[in-house]
Amino acid sequence: MREMKDSGVEWLGEVPAEWALRQAGQLAVQTKVPNEGMIETNLLSLSYGKVKRRDINATDGLLPASFETYNVIGPNDIVLRFTDLQNDQKSLRVGRATERGIITSAYVTVRPLNPSYSRFMYYALHAYDLRKGFYGMGAGVRQGLKWQEAKYIKLPWPGDAERDRIADFLDEKCDEIDRAVSAAERSIEEYKAYKNSIVNQIITKGLNSNVPMKDSGVEWLGEVPAEWALRQAGQLAVQTKVPNEGMIETNLLSLSYGKVKRRDINATDGLLPASFETYNVIGPNDIVLRFTDLQNDQKSLRVGRATERGIITSAYVTVRPLNPSYSRFMYYALHAYDLRKGFYGMGAGVRQGLKWQEAKYIKLPWPGDAERDRIADFLDEKCDEIDRAVSAKQAIIADLKAYKQSLIYEAVTGKREV
Incomplete structure (x- = not known):
């Protein structure tokens, strides 16, 4: 059992007795090399705590007026995202470059005084980030932080050989965990694709594959069972608008990943309205449609079904089936239409919004009541x-990520000897 000492630094606690402490500014200096004349075109970004390549010719996401304002960085440089510390306390804010490229100058980039410092310093700053150390350090409206303040952060500093040994251990273990997380994430995507294919198949073709079929005359449906009818959405439901005046209802609901879910009305995270009295009161069996920003966001699921009374933002369209028994099938039919990207291209205006007045003409398959x-x-x-x-897969991923964070913290603070 190695001898430990109190580091005197709250986030570190005890560290091995022989270890030193160093301020981040004693180990690295800020580097600013503008990409003037487009000397570099390898675009990099900081995503989920990793510095990754991006396609400089892609048109999605926020684009600068010119990539000449970006900074040129190199292998072993450490990238720190110190913006918006007040509102975003989930993002991983530290990454390490493994190649030369350019990255937004909104990030702080530092270059270790010795390339051999890079990996351990990255893991130490990453551990500090995982302990939410950067939060509360920032200043200004959006709580930004500068290297001039961050350089005083105290980091554990073992000898050269032990730093390399710890970095080798964490490289290997983190890569192993990342591979397991990626495998679980691929499995989740396969499950979701399978679910989407089932919804689409059953909603458009029914449960019996042996019945006669007919051409529906509707592109997104193709052939449907011969005895099925077609109905416009507006023949099955009407829009409902019941403002929450006088706060008659406090059960806050939101549309998330295609499900209408409860939210804590007293929570302070996320976008909050001036008043929840502007929200709409909805009830069980109502169908919620998010028709905003169709131009820029083509990934979100836009249809949900309420199973309880509550309030939801009036930015969403809420419709009430003419008969409660219509609700579940109508939800699945609109969900299938959404999965086929049917809403996109229907919208109008700068952000491509859609109204019920247009959406109510969408044609849906309509079997008999029992079917x-x-x-x-x-x-x-x-x-x-x-x-x-x-x-179950998401729980495995959460456990793996928690284990990885614990491993990094214990290794860089010497609580786990490697």
Whole structure:
């Protein structure tokens, strides 16, 4: 058992007795090399705590007026995102470059005085970030931080050989954990694709593959069972607008990943309205449609179904089926339309918004009452089964990430000897 000492630094606690402490500014200097004349075109970004390549010709995301304002960085440089510390306390804010490239000058880039310092220093700053050390250090409206303040952060500093040994250990272990996380994430995507294919297949073709089919005359549907009808969405539901005046309802709901879920009305994170009295009161079986920003966001699921009374932002369109028994099948039909990207291209205005007045003409498949219920029952059961499998994978990912964070902290503070 190695001898430990109190570091005198709150986030570190005890460290090995023979270890030193160094301020970050004693180990690295800030580097600013503007990309004037476009001397470099290898675009890099800081994403999930890793410095990764991006396509400089891509048109998605925020784009600068010119990449000449970006900084040229090199292998072993450490990138720090010190912006918006007040509002975003989830992002990983430290990355390490492994190649030459350019990165936004909104980030702080520092260059270790010796390249051999780079890996351990990155892990130490990453551990500090995981302990939420940067939060509360910032200044200004959006709580920004400069290297002039951050350079005084105290880091543990073993001898050369031990630093390399710890960095080698963490490189190997983190890579192993990252591979396991990636495998679980791929599995989740496969489950989601399987779920989407089932919803689309059953909503458009039914449960019995042996029935006669007919051309629906609707592009997104293709062939449907011969005895099925078609209905416009507006023949099945009406828009409902019930303002929450006088705060008659406090059960806050939101549309997230295609599900209408409860939110804490007293939470302070995320965008908050001036008043929840502007929200709409909705009830069980209502269908919620997010028709905003169709131009820029083509990934979000835009249809959800309420299972309880509550309030939801009036930026969403809420419709109430003419008969509660229509609700589940209509939700799945609109969800299938959404999965086929049907809403995109329908919108108008700068941000491509859509109104119920246009959406109500969408044609949906419409079996008889009994068959609609059978299909909804089947999809409820199947989707719930897949959602449980996805949740199990997500729990594994959360455990792996927590283990990785614990491993990094214990190794760079010497609490785990490697």
